Amino acid sequence: MTKQQNQKPDYEKMLRKAGVRITRPRRAIVEILTHCEDHPDALEIFRRAAEVDSSISLSTVYRTMKVLEGLGAIHRHAFEGGPSRFEQAGGEHHDHLIDLDTGDVIEFKSDRIEHLQNEIAEALGYDIVHHRLELYGRKRKAS
Amino acid sequence: MTKQQNQKPDYEKMLRKAGVRITRPRRAIVEILTHCEDHPDALEIFRRAAEVDSSISLSTVYRTMKVLEGLGAIHRHAFEGGPSRFEQAGGEHHDHLIDLDTGDVIEFKSDRIEHLQNEIAEALGYDIVHHRLELYGRKRKAS
């Protein structure tokens, strides 16, 4: 009965369409993803889900993330030695700057870089399937 | 009594300088790194080391890679879901294109991309500590 279903990907519809059942755990996880502003890892999603329904298991979180990833509903990012972190798909493509002190993730986008990447792959005789561009840095302090 | 010691980083000197002991296992590992043309992972280095001295343990390989990484003598790359792969430092900075079919790694370099990265970080108020740019692709088939 809520009225938000046009901005973010409609996970329920996607799941149904893919012939995947909409179960209580999946509903909870998808709900979390929909409203989340950051890039949580599986354990964090599990914690948030447990607040709503403590019977949800971590395995189910992992499995669900796999399903959603397979449907293209979320993106998985494996930053610098940490566990995979997720974000809902659907927005524009972007890359990430990771704050080394806080773990915060800042999204950015550069058509020029994308373009140069294609040129490079072209020159090497390759077709890019996907790419990964991550900047790791610290806030510049104005002392 | 061999005569190559000017091209590649002189690991023995680096180790000694850092007050790290030059042991038989370390000598073997460093020897492998010096002559290797690819981007092996720890297990592969272990295998190659075992051919020379079968008493070397995998833990020692892991430990040694950590030490060398700490000294800045090698670079560690964590590509797409695989184990860490290593390459000797000392050459010019470059990024990587990974062949999804073979796992081969092709090195490339783009000053323009580097420059754009700095601009972006600058604009976001960050100093880049390091970055990761990986292209994943397949050989373009001329059908």
Add this chain to the structure above:
DNA sequence: CGCCAGATGACACTCAGTTGCAAAAGATTG
């Protein structure tokens, strides 16, 4: 409401890497 393929929770397992520890082996000194 009843059915049953698909999903779940619990738990064993894998894989990459790390750690604790007693034994071994570098380096440094006499």
Add this chain to the structure above:
DNA sequence: CAATCTTTTGCAACTGAGTGTCATCTGGCG
């Protein structure tokens, strides 16, 4: 060259992230 004092090693036990197995449960269709 031997004594000594650390550092390093090999081994095996452990960790963390994620996967696989399987008996049980359940969503959604008739």
